[in-house]
Amino acid sequence: MKEKKSGYRWVVMALLFILYTVANADRANIGFALPYLRKEFAMSNTEAGAIISLFFAGYALMQIPSGFLVKKFGMRTMFSVGMLFTSLFTGMIGMANSAFALKALRVGVGVAEAPVAIACTTAINNWFPAKEKGTASGIFLAGSKVGPLIVPPLCAWIISVWGWREIFYAFMVPGMLLAIVWYLLVTNKPADSKFVSAAEAEYIADTSVVQKEEKKREYKLWWVDKLVRAKKVNPLTNSSQVFKCWDIYGAAIGYFFMVGIVSVLMSWLPTYLVxxxxxxxxxxAFVSSAPFAGTVAGNFVGGWVSDNILNKRRKPMMMVTALSTTIMMYSLINAPADATLLAILLFATGFLLALGYSAFMAYPMGRVNKESYPVAFSIVNTGGQLGGAGAPLFVGMILDKFNWDAVFLALAIGSFICLAVVATIVEPVEDPVART
Incomplete structure (x- = not known):
């Protein structure tokens, strides 16, 4: 009798979603607390931007080292260690008694969370077959936006009942508990898990008979392949090849601008609204949540389209997101004053921004082998987090000299640069479509 295929990879996916929701809530809560921190510690816009940016500075600094650590020690161990320290530093922010302490602890949160992101994406690469990686990446990154989605109402309630310090105490506990749960339930490879059947392990490895015989949808969008420069390339197999590949750096530069825009929405939007x-x-709180409700939906849709409509092509959605975000950032210059209309506009902004957001994470999965993926994504994510570090500080500097119209114009220009850079990278496919 043929062994029944288990579905434990979706349990792992559910854990990833919950854990990354918590991790991103830990980084997003500073945005809602920022107006209260500024009152207590008397900060300028530039200084407030620095508080936000220091998380991303520590996060970016540790991306490539984290890639090598995950490659050496495995994503299971590095995820749990990173999540424990992320939660610990988050709780300690509530004890800060100076602006300097806030800055130091924000760096600590960033450094601690760096291996979490690399371990999560490595888990997706190890635990899902190629045809499900885009969908899995979209679900995972939807979790990253659920965190900022729930932060505003939760933080508003905590502040109204207690104060800003209690925000960080409350956010510390879930991550510490979930880090232990992850270590107990998830292994580095599906084949090593007692919860995974041999049939599922084969399916994930793309070697099962069922998968080989599965009817594939014929892909006919030749004009898309021409537009995105699709071609067959050999996967990169070692770190040296990864560090020499323009495609990885091009994706990193594009991600720089996208993460920068998300970090501005996450950190500065409450201040703008107030x-x-x-x-x-x-x-x-209601309006601040709107763009992240949009990104949750956009990540689900974008990941599914990438896998099922575009046949595992990642670059088309990256380009769609870059172009549409350019338009939406410019439209915010004339944002309506009505809360409902503004929430609708921000929801649409978040949705369009997220359509190709997961593609930046999934793109290296098709460009390198599994062993080299942690290093490849660490480069892409370094680019992204440098954008996350620089954008909030840049916004603070703009606001000290100009106004919010200049901020939205700068973000629109950055998104257009993303489009231009992403257009230069190759779309790696097994069988590019030519016009007949």
């Missing part, structure tokens, strides 16, 4: 739109705290 100071420019003059919204009350609960209305601010």
């Amino acid at each position: 100071t420019v739109k003059q919204f009350a705290i609960m209305k601010t």
Whole structure:
């Protein structure tokens, strides 16, 4: 009798979703607390931007080292260690008694969380077959936006009942508990897990008879392959090849601008709503959540389209996101004053931004082998997190000299640069479509 195929990879996916939601809540809560921190520690816009940026600075600094650590010690161990220390530093922010302490602890959160991101994406690469990686990446990154989605109302409630310090105490506990759960339930490779059947392990490895015989949808979009420069290339097999590949750096530069825009929305949007739109705290919480509700939906849709409509092509959605985000950032210059209309506009902004967001993570999966993926994605994510570090600080500097119109214009220009750079990289496919 043929062994029944288990579905434990989706349990792993559910854990990834929950854990990355918590991790991103730990980084996003500073945005809602920022107006209160500025009152207590008397900061300028530039100084406030630095508080936000220091997380991303520590995070970016540790990306490539984390790639090598995950490659050496495995994603299971590095994820749990990283998540434990991320939660610990988050809780300690509530004890800060100076701006310097806040800055140091934000760096600590960034350094600790760096291996979490690399371990999560490595888990997806190890635990899912090629035809499901885009969908899995979209679900995973949807979790990254659920964190910022739940942060505003939760933080608003905590502040109204207690104060800003209690935000960080409350956010510390879930991550510490979930880090232990992850270590107990997830192995580095599916074949090593007692919860995974041999049939599922074969399916994930793309070697099962069922998968080989599965009818594949014929892909006919020759014009897409021409537009994205699709061609057959040999996968990169070692770190030396990865560090010499322009495609990896091109994806990293594109991700630089996308993560930068997300970090601005995550960190500066509540301040914009309070100071420019003059919204009350609960209305601010409602509108602040809107772009991240959009990104949750966009990540699901974008990942599914990448796998099922575009036949594992990642670059088309990257380009769609870059172009549409350019338009949406420019449209925010004339953002409506009505909270409902502004929330709708921000929801659409988040949705379009997220359509190709997961593709930046999935792209190296098709360009390198599994052993080299942690290093390849660490380069891409370094680019992204440098954008996350620089953008909030840059926004603070703009606001000290100009206004929010200049901020949105700068973000629109950055997104257009992303489109231009991503257009230069190769789309790696097994069988590019030619016009007949």
